[in-house]
Amino acid sequence: MTHKVLEVKVLDPRFGDEWPMPAYATEHSAGLDLRAALEAPLVLEAGDTALIPSGLAIHLADPTLCAVILPRSGLGHRHGIVLGNGTGLIDADYQGPLMISTWNRGREAFTISPGDRIAQLVVLPIVRATLQVVDTFEESARGSGGFGHTGVR
Ligand SMILES: O=c1ccn([C@H]2C[C@H](O)[C@@H](COP(=O)(O)OP(=O)(O)OP(=O)(O)O)O2)c(=O)[nH]1
Numbered sequence: 001m002t003h004k005v006l007e008v009k010v011l012d013p014r015f016g017d018e019w020p021m022p023a024y025a026t027e028h029s030a031g032l033d034l035r036a037a038l039e040a041p042l043v044l045e046a047g048d049t050a051l052i053p054s055g056l057a058i059h060l061a062d063p064t065l066c067a068v069i070l071p072r073s074g075l076g077h078r079h080g081i082v083l084g085n086g087t088g089l090i091d092a093d094y095q096g097p098l099m100i101s102t103w104n105r106g107r108e109a110f111t112i113s114p115g116d117r118i119a120q121l122v123v124l125p126i127v128r129a130t131l132q133v134v135d136t137f138e139e140s141a142r143g144s145g146g147f148g149h150t151g152v153r
């Protein structure tokens with residue numbers, strides 16, 4: 001585990017007052033929970049997506065880092081509240097408001113209240129790739145097998 005100081009702008013004044021700043025919940029938690037910086041409760045109908053502000057902006061600045069926004073497992077599994085973009089990717093040079101695309105993939109409406117922790121932010125290391133065009137690859141044991149070619153058992 002590496003540690004990094006991350007610049008954050010508080011865009012919603014309820015942070016530090018009504019809402020604690022995002023913090024790691026346990027000693028080895030990987031994610032910082034993000035809150036729904038809503039003005040009023042939002043009823044997300046089954047199948048609907050809403051772009052919800054987190055009330056924060058971050059600037060990773062370090063090009064060896066990115067951040068991802070991931071669903072919270074309890075909300076995703078139990079209530080179908082996941083992300084409209086699958087996973088949110090935050091570039092190191094992004095300085096705008098951190099937005100959470102929230103998708104109700106479930107069969108019932110779900111109400112999100114202001115301040116609810118609806119997703120989590122994970123800071124990750126990045127490897128930048130240079131694409132080198134070749135005609136053949138040195139053959140691996142897998143070769144081009146994929147999509148379940150190793151079977152189930
Ligand atoms: O869930 C997300 C995903 C992205 N972003 C911000 C940070 C990211 O750096 C920027 C652009 O995201 P991405 O590259 O995934 O979107 P795009 O559709 O390719 O937009 P762009 O053309 O601005 O790169 O939007 C969020 O706030 N939340």
Ligand SMILES: [Mg+2]
């Ligand atoms: Mg992009």
